[in-house]
Amino acid sequence: MRLSDILSKSRTSAFIEIDGFMKSKLAIGKQRKIEVGKVALNFCCNECNDTRTFSSDDVLYCIGVTPRQISIDCVLSCAGACGALVTMWFLVECQDGEDTDKNKQYINNYIYGIAPKVRILRRREKLSEQVRLVEGRYANYTEMLDKSERAYRDGLGAGAVVYLRKIFEQVTLQVANAAGISCQYDKGKRKPFKKLLEEVDNKCNILPKEYSENGYKLFGELSDVVHGDYNEQLGIEKYEALRRLVIGVLDNVINKKEIVTAMCSLGWDGGTPL
Numbered sequence: 385m386r387l388s389d390i391l392s393k394s395r396t397s398a399f400i401e402i403d404g405f406m407k408s409k410l411a412i413g414k415q416r417k418i419e420v421g422k423v424a425l426n427f428c429c430n431e432c433n434d435t436r437t438f439s440s441d442d443v444l445y446c447i448g449v450t451p452r453q454i455s456i457d458c459v460l461s462c463a464g465a466c467g468a469l470v471t472m473w474f475l476v477e478c479q480d481g482e483d484t485d486k487n488k489q490y491i492n493n494y495i496y497g498i499a500p501k502v503r504i505l506r507r508r509e510k511l512s513e514q515v516r517l518v519e520g521r522y523a524n525y526t527e528m529l530d531k532s533e534r535a536y537r538d539g540l541g542a543g544a545v546v547y548l549r550k551i552f553e554q555v556t557l558q559v560a561n562a563a564g565i566s567c568q569y570d571k572g573k574r575k576p577f578k579k580l581l582e583e584v585d586n587k588c589n590i591l592p593k594e595y596s597e598n599g600y601k602l603f604g605e606l607s608d609v610v611h612g613d614y615n616e617q618l619g620i621e622k623y624e625a626l627r628r629l630v631i632g633v634l635d636n637v638i639n640k641k642e643i644v645t646a647m648c649s650l651g652w653d654g655g656t657p658l
Contacts, residue, residue: 386438388421390502391456391474394624397617399479399501406444406496411449418444422473423458428516431466435519437460438470451494452478453505466515472557475506506653507537508649522634525551532627541619542609548623549606553577553639559586577603589640601630 385402398461405420423440438460446454448601451525462468478494479501494500518529526619544656556577560567565583568574575583585591591599604627611617 386421387476387502388423388444390504391420391423391472392425395504395539395620396500396581397503397505397621399503401499401501404496404498404500407493409494409496409546410446410454412450414448416448418446420444421538425460425470425472426514427470427511428459428519429461429462429464429466429468430514430516431468431517431552432462432464434460434464436464436468438515440470440472440505446476449475451496452480454495462515469512470515472512473506473508474504474619476502477505478502483594506539509537521638525634532582536620536623536627539620541616541621544623545606545609545619545626547575549608549610549625550605552603552606552630552633555633556581556584556590558586559590559637563588588637590633590637592636595629602626606630 385400387402387405390400392403405418406416410416413446419442422442424437425445426435428434429436429438440458440460440641444456444458446456449455456474456476458472460470460472462521476495478497495502514577516526516528516530517533520526522529528547528551532551535541535547536544547583555649557563557567560580562585563584565587567574567580581602581603584598585599589596595602
């Protein structure tokens, strides 16, 4: 595996062994050209109106930070040849360990080892106006999803999950209002979210059938972050799974709305509008 394979994937706390890419120590602040393959990451391109792969050149440049860390800057361009660009920065860290080479020429617990084990310690992207992280099909929820993804990529696990919780709450309230379901009891007291979610799902089926029986369990998982039961790392570890389930609710609502609209256009009984 090459360094570009690591840079082209989501961050992980695990160290992964790669092919050596430097033959000698790189002094602090010094720059060096490295040939580690192209970095390729997916972003939503506004120019192409689609998710595209953005790729770097074959040759990258790194700057020495410590014997175990290097900084890498690169520019990724859209595969659609529209000119859209993303500027990326990575801080790559090598796993510490015992010296394994008897001659001490290439030591694997240094970044310039024969087969170092590395991980992305930090990653940042600077997006132009032509690029975003999340596709735009989620209407007014796109911005919150984008903020959630940015927080996740910045290592803010709790912040990322809080945005997901807000999305789950707001889409439930939006559907309740559209379907004429009151968010309050007759005496004006606000309904608990569990009760409201049950009523909305019973009438509008907003939860995917795979976890329709566990809708409130999803809300509970998201709420644990708000109440401080998670640390940042646990939020990072659970983020992608939680995001997928929240996206499932959004997709379900959007698909149902589109289906109901199509049925109504044919004069069929369209069911409950959203």
